[in-house]
Structure formats: structure tokens, C-alpha cells
Amino acid sequence: MAKRTDSKRRKLNNGEFVRSDGMYAFRTVIDGKRRTIYSKSLSELRIKEEKLLENLEKGLDIDKQKLSLNDVADKYLESKAKSVQITTLRTMTYYYDRYVRDELGKKKIADIKRSQIKDHYLHLISRENRISISTLIRLDTILKPMFESAVYDDIILKNPAKGIITEIKNESRETPKKVSALTEEQQDDFMSFLMSSSKHEGVKNLIVFLLGTGCRIGEALALQWSDVNFDSNFISINQAVAYTKVDGHYKHLMKRTKSESGDRIIPMLKEVREALEAEKLRQKNNGMIQPDLDGYNDFVFLTIRNTVYTRENVLTQIKQVVKEYNKLHPDNELPDMSTHQLRHTFTTRLCRNSDDLKAIQKILGHKDISTTLNIYADATEDGIKESMQALEGKMFKNNNKE
Numbered sequence: 001m002a003k004r005t006d007s008k009r010r011k012l013n014n015g016e017f018v019r020s021d022g023m024y025a026f027r028t029v030i031d032g033k034r035r036t037i038y039s040k041s042l043s044e045l046r047i048k049e050e051k052l053l054e055n056l057e058k059g060l061d062i063d064k065q066k067l068s069l070n071d072v073a074d075k076y077l078e079s080k081a082k083s084v085q086i087t088t089l090r091t092m093t094y095y096y097d098r099y100v101r102d103e104l105g106k107k108k109i110a111d112i113k114r115s116q117i118k119d120h121y122l123h124l125i126s127r128e129n130r131i132s133i134s135t136l137i138r139l140d141t142i143l144k145p146m147f148e149s150a151v152y153d154d155i156i157l158k159n160p161a162k163g164i165i166t167e168i169k170n171e172s173r174e175t176p177k178k179v180s181a182l183t184e185e186q187q188d189d190f191m192s193f194l195m196s197s198s199k200h201e202g203v204k205n206l207i208v209f210l211l212g213t214g215c216r217i218g219e220a221l222a223l224q225w226s227d228v229n230f231d232s233n234f235i236s237i238n239q240a241v242a243y244t245k246v247d248g249h250y251k252h253l254m255k256r257t258k259s260e261s262g263d264r265i266i267p268m269l270k271e272v273r274e275a276l277e278a279e280k281l282r283q284k285n286n287g288m289i290q291p292d293l294d295g296y297n298d299f300v301f302l303t304i305r306n307t308v309y310t311r312e313n314v315l316t317q318i319k320q321v322v323k324e325y326n327k328l329h330p331d332n333e334l335p336d337m338s339t340h341q342l343r344h345t346f347t348t349r350l351c352r353n354s355d356d357l358k359a360i361q362k363i364l365g366h367k368d369i370s371t372t373l374n375i376y377a378d379a380t381e382d383g384i385k386e387s388m389q390a391l392e393g394k395m396f397k398n399n400n401k402e
Helices: 042-057 069-080 086-099 114-124 133-152 164-172 184-196 201-213 217-222 270-285 311-328 339-353 357-364 369-391
Strands: 016-018 024-030 033-039 234-237 240-246 249-255 264-267
Touching: 016 042, 024 042, 033 042, 069 086, 069 133, 086 133, 086 240, 086 249, 114 133, 114 164, 133 164, 184 201, 184 311, 201 217, 201 270, 201 311, 201 339, 217 240, 217 311, 217 339, 264 357, 311 339, 339 357, 339 369, 357 369
Parallel strands: none
Antiparallel strands: 016 024, 024 033, 234 264, 240 249
């Protein structure tokens, strides 16, 4: 029979008892299930009792209180596999596995405090690890919904990750590194050199297309001739190409555009139309053979080996063009460039020549108007600076004396 007092003659409450090995225990029945908690001391046991009853009052699921963050993350990622594209899922899994799983991920999710998440984030961006604030923000967009799913499942009462990124940005005064658009002079220098070079014939028309449409690289590589309407002078963007590892091997995959708003129709600029016409003629003259990719075999842009480009293929060639240009123009070097920088350059020019935000959003395939607004604000701010710089020395030129 359970003792009603402990060895120190302290009275035990209902449900409390002392085991033969000296451990304190509390047993009760919740929703028809017997629950028992243990502790080495009576005071600690009663703290656990209070927490148990408090969680019950809050409506939390007691059966899930022992789940680790990793347990919740695995379930969350499993559910996401049914709704997101394979490349998105791989990115989410990579970020979680690399930055969370082996440390914070092993803790019970019910015990994780806001301060612990913040300390973990600060550790990641410390000198020891030096991940960028942009990478940390990306990680937070993955981790925060995992905690939110635990709130929804009554495992925790509130999301401890909310607001931490804003707090860290304000404290560190570090802002995410933004992709800079090429200046008009840089764009002219880059394109003039590219078009006069005989070494990059295969990629010239693709670069003109990227710069003249603002398409994402995956969207451009998935473009098929059936998406190009020369009669009506528009192109249809409705899918993208990804190059990712499947069953241990890298391969091309056709996928949906980034979001539903990614499906769009873009009118062709004169230069884009000419580039597409030139590409069609190039393929015909070279007798290029279309590859088969998931049943698709009508691609606009192909390598000299009759394969679909990868993002890395195109990036390597862009960097090579920049390297060759800088070697010949050491006093007027071009910055390091990426495919996304071509999209950002197009966006900047578009924003400076139009204030129709809904049209800009549609052309760029932005899901959220706030993304368009942010880019528009940056573009117009840079435009103001450049306008004033252009005025320098001209406003009062009649008063300038040697």
C-alpha cells in the first residue's frame, strides 16, 4: 500500500506516493488514461504536477508533450511533400537538417523557449559560423511554420519563433544583401561585348531573353516554341525546369512555376522577338535535335549538345563573359553577375518607366504585391539619386568659373 507520508513525515497529496527506490510519483487519470510523473524530490514533483494541470487547463495535448522539435519537423515536412514542389521540399529539408536538426531539433518542443531560439539564431550568424542574415531569414521562414503547426495541434500554446528575426535585424542593424541592378552603362557595356563576341553564340539569345522579359532562369529554360506566339507577339510562361538530385543522380525535372501567379503572358519587346527568331534559325541551321524531358521536346533554348541548359551552365557562361570583358577593360570593370541580376535589372527598368504596380506584378509573376512594392520603392529611390547625379554640374553651369 502506498505511503501517505514520505521519509521526512511530510503529508502526501491525493495521487502522490513514494516508490520503493525513493522516487516521488504522482498518478492521475486524464481522458480515461492513467498518467504518472516522477521526480527525485517532492518539491520538484509538485512543480511538474502544477505544469501538467496547467497544460490541461490550456487545452494542450498531453500525449504529445514529449515530442521533440525533430518529431514535429518530420511530420511537417512529410505533409509538405504533398503540396510543394520537389525542389522546394529539398531546400526546406536541407536548411532544417543543416542548421537545426542536430542541436535545437533534439529538444522537446514543449520546452523550447523564445530565448533559446534567439540564442540559436545568434550563434548561427556569429563569427564562428558566419551565415548571412539572408540565409537566417530563409531558415526562419521554414522553422516558424513548424512551430505554428505545433500550436495548431495543441502541443504548444504559442509560437516562440515569432518576431525574433525582426528583433535580430534591428539589434544588429544588418540588412539582407540585395541584388543590385546593372546601371544602364553597365548593361550597355555587357551586352555590346556579348553581342560582338564569337565565343558565346549559343547563349546570346537566352541572355537577351532573360534581360528583356525578367523571367526566372527556370522559366526561361522550360520555354517551348508552342509558348511563343509570333503572330500576337507574346510569350506564355506556364512551367519551369529544375535540375535536382533524384535517387542519387542529378536530372532535369519539369515543374510548375513558382506560384499560381507565375503563370502569365508577357508581350515581346522588339529585341526579344528578334532573339527568338534568331534562335529558331540557329537551331534549324545546326540541325539541332530536341531532347525528351518528361514528355516535352519542343524547347526554345538548347546547348550545343542538344540538351536543356542548367542554371549553372548559364551562370558559368555569364561569368566568363564578365571575366573576358574585365580583362580587356581593367579601368571599367563589370561587377560579378548572376541570372537573377538580369531579372532584377529588367525589373528596375520596368519600375522606372511605369507606375502601374498591378501590371508590373503580373509581368514579373509576383504572388505578393508587397514584393513588387519593395522593388518599386528601391528602383525609384535609386532613380532619384541617379537623376540628381545627372544634374550635377549642369544646374549652375553658368556660374562655374575656373
